[in-house]
Amino acid sequence: LINSLIDSVEISSISGQFTYNDGILSSDNISVESEGQISNFNIDSFADTDNFNIYGNIKLRDFSDQSFISKYALDSLNGDINISWIKNFDANTIDLDINLGNGLLYENKFNGFNGNIAGKIVNGDFKGSSSGKLIGWEFYTYNWDIINYSIDILKDKQSKYQFNAISAMGDSIYISAEKEPEGDLFITECAGTLKQNKLNIQPFYANKRDDYYHFPKILINLGESKMELDGNYQNNNKYDISGNIENLELNNLYSIIGKAFRINGLIKSATINIKNYNNKLNPNPIYSAKIDMNKGAIDDIQFDQLILDAAYYLDRRLVINDFRLDSHLGNINGVGGLNIDISDKIRLLESEDELDLELNFENVDLDRFNRYFPWGYESRGFMTGTLEISGSADKPEISSHMDISKPGFDKINGEKLSGNIFYEENKLDFRNLLLQTKNGRYSGFGFLPLDLNLIIENRADISKEPIDFVFTGTTNNVEFLPPYFDLLDSLTSIKTDVGSSNSYSIELLITGSLENPIRNGKVVIQNGSLYLDPIDGSISNISGLLSISNNQLIINSMTGLLENNEESELMSLPIFSDITNILEGWFVDKRVGNNLKASGSIDLTEFFNPKFALILSGENISISSSYDLFHGSGSADINITGRDTMYISGEFIPTPYNFT
Numbered sequence: 001l002i003n004s005l006i007d008s009v010e011i012s013s014i015s016g017q018f019t020y021n022d023g024i025l026s027s028d029n030i031s032v033e034s035e036g037q038i039s040n041f042n043i044d045s046f047a048d049t050d051n052f053n054i055y056g057n058i059k060l061r062d063f064s065d066q067s068f069i070s071k072y073a074l075d076s077l078n079g080d081i082n083i084s085w086i087k088n089f090d091a092n093t094i095d096l097d098i099n100l101g102n103g104l105l106y107e108n109k110f111n112g113f114n115g116n117i118a119g120k121i122v123n124g125d126f127k128g129s130s131s132g133k134l135i136g137w138e139f140y141t142y143n144w145d146i147i148n149y150s151i152d153i154l155k156d157k158q159s160k161y162q163f164n165a166i167s168a169m170g171d172s173i174y175i176s177a178e179k180e181p182e183g184d185l186f187i188t189e190c191a192g193t194l195k196q197n198k199l200n201i202q203p204f205y206a207n208k209r210d211d212y213y214h215f216p217k218i219l220i221n222l223g224e225s226k227m228e229l230d231g232n233y234q235n236n237n238k239y240d241i242s243g244n245i246e247n248l249e250l251n252n253l254y255s256i257i258g259k260a261f262r263i264n265g266l267i268k269s270a271t272i273n274i275k276n277y278n279n280k281l282n283p284n285p286i287y288s289a290k291i292d293m294n295k296g297a298i299d300d301i302q303f304d305q306l307i308l309d310a311a312y313y314l315d316r317r318l319v320i321n322d323f324r325l326d327s328h329l330g331n332i333n334g335v336g337g338l339n340i341d342i343s344d345k346i347r348l349l350e351s352e353d354e355l356d357l358e359l360n361f362e363n364v365d366l367d368r369f370n371r372y373f374p375w376g377y378e379s380r381g382f383m384t385g386t387l388e389i390s391g392s393a394d395k396p397e398i399s400s401h402m403d404i405s406k407p408g409f410d411k412i413n414g415e416k417l418s419g420n421i422f423y424e425e426n427k428l429d430f431r432n433l434l435l436q437t438k439n440g441r442y443s444g445f446g447f448l449p450l451d452l453n454l455i456i457e458n459r460a461d462i463s464k465e466p467i468d469f470v471f472t473g474t475t476n477n478v479e480f481l482p483p484y485f486d487l488l489d490s491l492t493s494i495k496t497d498v499g500s501s502n503s504y505s506i507e508l509l510i511t512g513s514l515e516n517p518i519r520n521g522k523v524v525i526q527n528g529s530l531y532l533d534p535i536d537g538s539i540s541n542i543s544g545l546l547s548i549s550n551n552q553l554i555i556n557s558m559t560g561l562l563e564n565n566e567e568s569e570l571m572s573l574p575i576f577s578d579i580t581n582i583l584e585g586w587f588v589d590k591r592v593g594n595n596l597k598a599s600g601s602i603d604l605t606e607f608f609n610p611k612f613a614l615i616l617s618g619e620n621i622s623i624s625s626s627y628d629l630f631h632g633s634g635s636a637d638i639n640i641t642g643r644d645t646m647y648i649s650g651e652f653i654p655t656p657y658n659f660t
Helices: 250-257 366-372 574-586
Strands: 002-006 009-016 019-021 024-034 037-048 051-063 077-087 092-100 103-105 108-110 112-122 125-139 142-153 159-166 172-179 185-194 197-201 204-209 212-222 225-235 238-249 263-277 286-298 301-312 317-326 331-339 355-365 379-391 396-409 416-424 427-436 440-449 468-475 488-493 504-512 517-532 539-549 552-561 596-603 611-625 631-642 646-659
Touching: 077 103, 197 250, 212 250, 238 250, 250 263, 301 366, 355 366, 366 379, 440 504, 517 552, 611 646
Parallel strands: none
Antiparallel strands: 002 009, 009 024, 019 024, 024 037, 037 051, 051 077, 077 092, 092 112, 103 108, 108 125, 112 125, 125 142, 142 159, 159 172, 172 185, 185 197, 185 204, 197 212, 204 212, 212 225, 225 238, 238 263, 263 286, 286 301, 301 317, 317 331, 331 355, 355 379, 379 396, 396 416, 416 427, 427 440, 440 468, 468 504, 488 517, 504 517, 517 539, 539 552, 552 596, 596 611, 611 631, 631 646
16 A cells, blocks of 8 residues: 555555454554654454554654644654554553654754553543653753653543653752542642752642633742742633732743843732733733832843833733832833733834823933934933823824933033923924033024834935024033044133133034035134144134034134243243243233134034135244154144045244254
8 A cells, every 4th residue: 555644644655464364354564654654563353443453663763743743742753662552342452662762842852762651441531651751851941861750540530640850950840740530630749949949839729610720829939939829721822810929030030931031130029910811803911010129120221129010901002000110320200001012022013003101200320221212322411301202103202301410422521401302203302402511501402303213114214304403502611522533632711811701602503404414603712722632732812703604614714822832941041030030020911912823614514524625824833743743933834625634735934943
C-alpha cells in the first residue's frame, strides 16, 4: 500500500505478509513508513477492532507530525517507541516504552526522554500510570538537567500527579497534586527555588464548577514577597482573576520569567484584577490596578515612590485615576486617560485615539527625559509647571506653563527659563519666554513648526511650514556663541563707569520656513571685549552697529582696541618704572583710541556654519600668539573669506625692531 492517509497521517508505504485463517488475521512483520519514522509491527491476532493483539517498534528520525504530536508541543523527535496493545472482550491494555534522543518541546530543545505508559481502557476511561524523565531541557532562561514526573490514574476518575525538576544552576521546583472524581484539583505541594528566589505555594483547592475552575485563595511566597490570588478560570480567553502583592522586587521577577520591562523597583503593595469575557468583538482583557512602588526607575527616571491607580477597559481606554511619582529632587502627579491597544506590540495607537491627560511637575530633572523629546539635542534643568494634553493621537493639543532652573540646551546654559507653550496643528507656540543667564537677560515669543503626531506613518513634512519668532536680549557676556566656534574663547565686556547698561543688545526676527529660515535684526555693541583662542590678550573697547538682513549680518563699521598691555623687560627696570609713574601723574588718560576696524558681512544662512567676507585693518596693533609663535606690533590690512575653509589674504607690516 503506497501513499495512503490514515486518520490524517500521511503514510508513504505499508508492506508485509499476512495470514488469514478462520477469520483471524496475523503477520510476523508489517512495515509502515512515513516521513521521519519507520515502524515494524507483529500482529499476533486480529479479528476485528475489538479483538486484537499487536506489538512492535517505532523508530523516529527528526519526526514531525502536525496532526498528532504538535498538540502536545512536541517536534523533531528522534528515538524508539516499543508498543504492546491487547484488546478483547475482557480487557483493553496498552503498554508503551519511550526512549527519545534530542527533540523539541514548546520550541525548546531537550537531549533525551525515557518514559513508560501502561494501563487499561475500561468503558472509554484510561486507568494506569505513566512515569519518566526529561533530560537536558533548555526552557528559555532555564536549563533543566532532569525533570522527573509520575501520573497515576486511579478508579472513579481519581488521579495523582508529581513533578520534580532540577537544574545544576540551583533551580528546582516540585509539584504534587490530586484530582478528585468530581474534577476538583487539590495542589498538595508546590515549592522550589527559581533564580535564587525561594518559591512556596501553600496547598489550595481549585473547585470544578460546570465548565470552569474556581480557586478561592492561593497564598504564594516568592523570596521576601507575598502574593494572594483568587478567581475563576475557564480557558485562556475567559477568566476573572484578582490578586494582592506585597514586597515584590521586580528585578527578581524579571530574572525568573527571563524578560525585563522598562520599569523596576519594589512593589510595596498592589491590588490587581484581570478579566476576559471571551468577547470576539473586543478580545482585550479588562485590567485594573492600584500600585505603590518604592526605590525604582522608569527607563532613566528614578523615583523614591510611585503610586498608580488605573484601569484598562474593553474599548481600549486606559483611565488613570491617580499617578504620583516622587524623587528626592521633585515630583510628578497627574490624572486622565487615553485610548491605547496594549495587546498590539506593533501598533499601540490609532489615528482617532483620544488623549486627555493633566500633569503637574515640581523640580523635575529634564536630563532624565531626553530619550522622550522629539529633538536630538540634550536638554537639562529642573522644571516646575503644568502640562495638559488633549486631542487625538494624530492631532495632539498641548498647553504648558514652565519654570526651569539651571536650564540647558545642547551647549547653551542659563540660570532660569520661564514661559508658556502651546501646541496645535503642527505649530509650537511660545509666549512670554524669559531666559536669564549669569550675565544677560533674553525674551522671546512666536511659533515654530513641529510634528508631534504619535502615529509614525502619518508624520507630515513640516520643512516648508512657516516660522515667526522674535528673540531679544541684553548681556555683558555672549555665552551661547563660543561653545559652537573653536576660534572664540569668549565674548565679554570691559568695566566702565558709563552707567549700568549692557555691552550687547540683540534683536532677532526669524521668519521663512524650517527648511529656509530668514533672519533679520540688529546687534548693538558698546565696550565689548573679544578673546580669540590663537591670540594672547583681547580685542577690547569694541563698539559697533551690526544689522541683519535676509540672513546677512552686515558690519558697516565696528572698531576695537588691540594692544599689548605687558611691559617690556627694559621698561620694567626700576628707573623706567619710576619715570612711568611720574608721567602717569601728568597724563592721567594714556589710553590710545581704537586702532582696529572691521567691515564686511557674514552669511548666516547656515547659522552654525557661517560664510565670512570680512575686512580687518589696524594701525599700531599689538598682537601675541597664545602658543608663543610670534609677539610684537604692526599695521594690518587683511581679508577673511570662506566657510569651512578660511582664506586669509592681505598684509601685515611689523613695527621695526618690535616683532619676533
